[in-house]
Amino acid sequence: MKRSDRIYILLLFLATVLSGCKDFLDQPVQGQQVLSNYFANEEECLRALTGCYASLSPQDWWENDFFYLVGDICSDDAFKGNSIEGDQRDFGDLARFLITPQNEWIEIKWRYTYEQIYRTNLVIENVPEAPISEELKAQIVAEAKFLRAFGYFELVRNWGGAPLILEPLTANAPKQSRASASELWAQIETDLQEAIDFLPEKSAQSASELGRATKGAAQAYLAKAYVYQEKWAEAETLASQIIASGEYNLNDPFSRVWSVDNPNGNGSIFEIQQKYDDLFDAGSALPVITRSRADGGWGFCTPSSHLDNFMGDDPRRDLTIIKQGDYVDEAHPQYDTQLNENESGRTNRKYYLELADRPTQQEHLRSPLNHILFRYADLLLLHAEAAWHIGNEAAALTSVNAVRNRVGLDPVSSTGQDLLLDIYHERRMELAMEGHRYYDLKRQRGITQPGFPRLKEVMEDFVDYNLNRSTDPYDKGNAKGALFDVNVHTLFPVPQVEIDLSEGALTQNPGY
Template sequence: MMIRNIRIFIVLSILAVFGASCNDFLDQPILGKQVLENYFANEDECLKALSGCYASLSPEDWWENDLFYLVGDICSDDAFKGNSLEGDQRDFGELARFNITPQNEWIQYKWQYAYEQVYRCNLVIKNVPDAPVSDTFKAQVLAEAKFLRAFAYFELVKNFGDVPLLLEPLTVNDPKQERVAAALIWGQIEKDLKEAADVLPERSEQTASAIGRATKGAALAYLAKAYVYQEKWSDAEPLAKQIIDTGEYNLNDPFTNVWSIHNPNGNGSIFEIQTVFDNVLDAGTVLPVFTRSRADGGWGFATPSSHLDNFMAGDPRRNATIIKHGDYVDEDYPSYDTQLSENETGRINRKYWIAWNDRPAQSEHTRTPLNHILFRYADLLLLHAEAAWHNDHEGEAIASVNKVRQRVGLSGISSTGEQLLLDIYHERRMELALEGHRYYDLKRQKGLKYPNSPRLREVMEEFVDYNLGANSDYDAGNAKGQLFDEDVHVLFPIPQAEIDLSEGTLKQNSGY
């Protein structure tokens, strides 16, 4: 497993560097120092360095990156901070409320670990070309590193906008970095993904041991999504259709099995973080523990809103998405306890929930072997539908939406015009709920009520009105969203610590 390998590698590297006796440590010569000049000497070392790039997707401990994948839910109308203990992860709650400052620790972590991934990828991209390995092997490793660098920059630009563009491993002697225009970041993302796609194999061409690593389909899918984020509709639609036509992915897995711990890398999986249970290594995911009820041994964060629950009422996907207080889950949980006294909404995320018999007996929060799906085929189909609508290809848009609906036994839609676009938006919310997409979708989409504003504005206004008015559920009266400002909160602030380290070279986003 890629993540497991890098953690073993890190431990061995530490032992090598500190291999001298503890006695008179400072007086001993360094016997096993590992330096870049003598690394990348064979295929194994190249693969270990590449494993480090993959490991940055979900580093060893829960707070390094895993938590931030939930921000796309809590900064929208789909979820709240969840855990109602005010002092427990306060900054996470401030993100959910849009009471966001440059000192927020989760903003700092996102920036820090995204650039860690960029740095690791740059090391591979710089050093592997000179490694004494075959050209075929080099091309494969470089393609994967470029894909992962593009992923890191995708995360940075969609959260912060203009950011420094680093294409070489940064050293302490390099000048302080300035932010560059988001358009340049997108351009590099496109370049990396195109170059990766030219080399990477299709999913069906991978060997069993390579499953989970980047593929041609993953690179092209992220490229299509990058086009959508930039409103390059004429590029996005045919590229998404190209991926669809390969037949590499399908919706044959029942919706209830998409997130099953027993269905890793399912038929509709385009790219997902690989996890594994290990008695020693922390190579799993925190998401099931982080989102589970505190009465069920979890931490109770990112709880679904009643607004989302009501929206999903009557849809076959609701029960595979949300567990509400008192719901039947299985024989071990015939009436689920969300611990209402410490839960803002009386609900938890069903997609990350793991049955009792599938939970690790120890260190569950870092060893649960549930893969984290970052991009799936239904997402691609709905991006294709959205791009097709903007290109006045309503028939193609309807066909892609209906594929998603038919998987769960729903009749097809046949709307037109603005209603069709709204139906596409609604289908994205229904299908991808609580998978971290909602906030990012809403801020890139144009509003229907306010056409010159991000759609996030009208959605948060309606959400506040609902919570302070019509809502009579567990989360009634919560003013979440009241602080939202469209001139500020479509981007997060640059971490103040990074501005301080740059001695003012990095400039802050507007409004912070």
């Protein structure tokens, strides 16, 4: 399948596209000097920027892509899956909340995020002095600030406070201590606000530029940052501006949102660009990570019966979950979810690729499916939530019903707390198995236990469901969530290896 050359994330990226600058773009966060003769022309500046995008899905694909599933497995939406003894034990420990500072996935996420921040800092520091046009300088720096904000967004929602590094560090730099979460949020806001004015709208991008940061993407992440901080008025105002811009819509049917034939669709605000390359086995790993082992996949991150039953007869259920025996395509008229090697007889359909769209060589496991990180339906539901909190229920209803209308559902007309519950309900339905659930639940306040994050009451109900109420033959009796501690597990531990390297400058999160 041919597509125009965008900023594809290739396995060969640092070896070829960045030949000539790999000496510093492929380096760890600390201890490197910027090459004095780099950033000498437009091509080198753009290559350095592309290196920042590459960190979203880097060379070690099987490592970084796994963490995009944490928002599902650390919630009531999914299990670790793949119950083969010992296979990715640390990934399973995340799902069970048996988390230690030595967990390899925690270490990987921390390391890759700071690698991305290091690269963005190089661009932000050096491009302003490059001999290129002022207009191009401004856009490159704006894109780098957007990506730096994205990196700190990932850090603050996973760890809370973390080192705030705004310049490339050298080997003799002081050991870095943790800035507070509020300081990270302030920097995220600053970077995004400074980026917005110098980024193009999506509609102004050429085909070769699709996938690069846009004004709408920066505004959307800023709105989400406001939501996380409960700055409801600011979030509602900014989300309303994005809606009014007309840059995004829900015209694509739900069935095409995750289609490999619909990259950067009209509802996509920001997504990681992927291109399969059979020589270097480059592309997305998510389809093979989540596909059934009977279908050549690894069987991880399997939807729960709790999610399945919650979705009921909603038309999005069959476009989100594949169940044992389901018709999927001509090659799979009765899908086999490999029940004996999974915690659930279900598979995530959103990352599923039909046989014709998969690599022709069986030993190649990557795919060309882009990974959508932020879409318009998410923005509409954030707007609905923010509007509710400032007392504008009419605006909240308009946004939540726009999402429901796309899939042919009747509008809701609830008020008060029932409307907030309808918004929460719609977020789970619309965004299921896209990595949002855990992060939504820990930022939302509880309904039955308002003094705690909503994650507490949800995980308690999930444990009770699996142990006492479920009749599902696959996950009945699974005690996942029983170890959840609201005083510990709304944040992950700082990797012990990083604390050791910092010689104690980094402190650990409570409970670890």
